[in-house]
Amino acid sequence: MKILNVDQIRALDQSTIQHEPIAPINLMERAALAFVDWFADHFPATMTTKIFCGLGNNGGDGLAIARLLLEREYPIEIYVVRYAPRESDDFMHNHRRLKLVTENVRYIELSHDIPAIRHNEIVIDAILGSGLSRPTEGIVKSTIEAINRAPATVVAVDIASGLYTDQPNAPTDVIIEPDYTITFQLPKLAFVLPKNGRYVGDWQIVDIQLHKRYIDLAPTPYYFTQARDARLLLHKRDRFSNKGSFGHALLYVGSYGKIGAAVLAARACLRSGVGLLTVQVPGCGYNILQTAVPEAMCLPDKNQQVLTGQSEVESSDPAEYTTVGIGPGIGKAPETLVMLRELLRTLKKPIVVDADALNLLSENSNLLDKLPRNSILTPHPKEFERLTEKWDNDYQKLTILREFAKKYKVIVVLKGAYSAIATPDGDIHFNSTGNPGLSTGGTGDVLTGILTALLAQGYDPIEAAVLGVFSHGLAGDRAAEQRGPIGMTASDVVDSLRWD
Numbered sequence: 001m002k003i004l005n006v007d008q009i010r011a012l013d014q015s016t017i018q019h020e021p022i023a024p025i026n027l028m029e030r031a032a033l034a035f036v037d038w039f040a041d042h043f044p045a046t047m048t049t050k051i052f053c054g055l056g057n058n059g060g061d062g063l064a065i066a067r068l069l070l071e072r073e074y075p076i077e078i079y080v081v082r083y084a085p086r087e088s089d090d091f092m093h094n095h096r097r098l099k100l101v102t103e104n105v106r107y108i109e110l111s112h113d114i115p116a117i118r119h120n121e122i123v124i125d126a127i128l129g130s131g132l133s134r135p136t137e138g139i140v141k142s143t144i145e146a147i148n149r150a151p152a153t154v155v156a157v158d159i160a161s162g163l164y165t166d167q168p169n170a171p172t173d174v175i176i177e178p179d180y181t182i183t184f185q186l187p188k189l190a191f192v193l194p195k196n197g198r199y200v201g202d203w204q205i206v207d208i209q210l211h212k213r214y215i216d217l218a219p220t221p222y223y224f225t226q227a228r229d230a231r232l233l234l235h236k237r238d239r240f241s242n243k244g245s246f247g248h249a250l251l252y253v254g255s256y257g258k259i260g261a262a263v264l265a266a267r268a269c270l271r272s273g274v275g276l277l278t279v280q281v282p283g284c285g286y287n288i289l290q291t292a293v294p295e296a297m298c299l300p301d302k303n304q305q306v307l308t309g310q311s312e313v314e315s316s317d318p319a320e321y322t323t324v325g326i327g328p329g330i331g332k333a334p335e336t337l338v339m340l341r342e343l344l345r346t347l348k349k350p351i352v353v354d355a356d357a358l359n360l361l362s363e364n365s366n367l368l369d370k371l372p373r374n375s376i377l378t379p380h381p382k383e384f385e386r387l388t389e390k391w392d393n394d395y396q397k398l399t400i401l402r403e404f405a406k407k408y409k410v411i412v413v414l415k416g417a418y419s420a421i422a423t424p425d426g427d428i429h430f431n432s433t434g435n436p437g438l439s440t441g442g443t444g445d446v447l448t449g450i451l452t453a454l455l456a457q458g459y460d461p462i463e464a465a466v467l468g469v470f471s472h473g474l475a476g477d478r479a480a481e482q483r484g485p486i487g488m489t490a491s492d493v494v495d496s497l498r499w500d
C-alpha cells in the first residue's frame, strides 16, 4: 500500500470528485460515515461524546460525524473552535445541516468556553486535519491542551490536530495525544515515525473509496506493507521440487558465549524454507549446534572462540553457497575482521549482514564499498547511526537512510516499530507487523536467519527483505498472542513462523 504526501492527498480528493464523479459534500459524508461505522463498533451509545470541530474540512467531517452519531442516538456535545473568521464551504454546508437537527452547537472562542471533560467520556478530535500549515496557537492550542489533560478516551479524525502529515513538528508544538486515530484511505507518513507515537495512538485506516487509478499512478518513495502485499510476494512451491530447489545457505554466526545467536539464526533459517543449511561456528560451538539444530550441517572453525573463516574439517568456499548470512553473535575480533574482508573481496552475490558484522563495517568504512550489490543490512538505529551520522529528527533519518541505500546499492532494514526497508532505488517500505515483545535478545538473529533463507530460495533481495521482515513481525505477533509480549522469547518467534 502506498503512503502519499499532503499535496497528493489533496489531489486525490479532487481526482475522486472529478472522476467518480461525486460532489465534495457527499465525499465528506462518506468519510464521516466510515468514521461513524468504526466508532459505533468500538463505543456504546451510552457514552457521552464531546466532539471538537475546527473550521476547515476536518471540522466539516466532525459536524457530519456529529449528525450521524445523533441519528444513532449517541449523547453528543458539539463544540466548534472558532479560531478564525472564515470556514470552508463544506464546513458551512454541514453546519447548516446539523442546525436542522439540533440547536445544541456550542462555540469556543475564549478559554472559559472550553468545557470540563470527565474520565468516562469520549472526545472526538476534528479540529485540524491534513490542512495544518503552522503550529497551533491561541484558542486552538488551549483547547488541545485541555483535551490532553482530560482523562477521557480521545479519537482523532484523520490525524491528530497539530500533527503534520509528512514534515517534522517542532518539540514545542502542541498536538492532540489521541488513543486512536481513524484515518481516511491511506496511512500517513507521520504515523510510522517513532517520535510521533503519542500523537497517533492506535491507528486504523477506513476505506472511503478514493480514486484508485490516481493512487496506482501516484509516484511515491513510501510504502506500507500489509498482509495482502506480503502474500503476493510469497513463492509457490512446485510439487516436483526437492531440497536442491531451495538453495544452500551458509551462516557465519556465533562466538564464545554467543553460540545461542548461532542456534537462533540457524533455526529461523530452517523454518523459513531453506533447502540446505551449513553453519560455520567457532570450535566451541560445534557440539551445541549439532545437538540443538540437527537439521543443519556444521563447519567448526579452526579457532575455538571466534570465527576466522578457516575450518577444521574442510575449507569452505562461500562462493559455492547460494547465499551467506553473517553477523549474529560473531564479535569484533581481528581474525573475524580478516574473514569479513576476505568474504567481501571474493563474494559477488547478495548476502545478509547483521549485528557485529555491521559494527565491523562501521569501524572499517572502506569496506562499505565492497558490499555485494543488493545485499541486505539489518541494523537497529544505534548500529545504523554508527554506520552513518546522528540525525535530528525522524524525517532527517529517512533521508540519511535513503541516501545510504542508494550510495552503496544495498537494502537497509532499519529495525524498530514499523521497520523501514530502504532500497537502492531510494524507496522505503515500512512494515506493519510486530509488537514491543520483539524487543528482546535474539530476535535480530532470527531475522538474519529468515532473510538468508529467502535469498537462498532465489527471492529478489528487495522482496526477500519486505517479505522476511513482515513474516518475522507476524511470527512475533503470534508469539505475543501465545505468551504475551512480556513473556515471549526469540525461540517463540522461530516456533511461530508460518509461510502461508
Ligand SMILES: NC(=O)C1=CN([C@@H]2O[C@H](COP(=O)(O)OP(=O)(O)OC[C@H]3O[C@@H](n4cnc5c(N)ncnc54)[C@H](OP(=O)(O)O)[C@@H]3O)[C@@H](O)[C@H]2O)[C@H](O)CC1
Binding pocket: 009, 010, 012, 013, 027, 028, 031, 054, 055, 056, 057, 058, 059, 061, 083, 088, 127, 128, 129, 130, 131, 132, 133, 134, 135, 136, 137, 140, 157, 158, 159, 184, 185, 210
Ligand atoms: N483528502 C481526503 O482524503 C479527504 C479529506 N477530508 C478531510 O479534510 C481534511 C483536510 O481538510 P482541509 O480543509 O484541507 O484542512 P483542515 O481541516 O486541517 O483545516 C485547514 C484550515 O485550517 C487552517 N489552519 C492550518 N493550520 C492551522 C493552525 N495551526 N491553526 C489554525 N488554523 C490552521 C488553514 O488555514 P491556511 O491559512 O493554511 O489556509 C485552513 O483554513 C482531512 O484531514 C480530512 O479530515 C474529507 O472530508 C474527505 C476526503
Ligand SMILES: [K+]
Binding pocket: 058, 125, 126, 127, 128, 129, 156, 157, 158, 159, 160, 161
Ligand atoms: K483531527
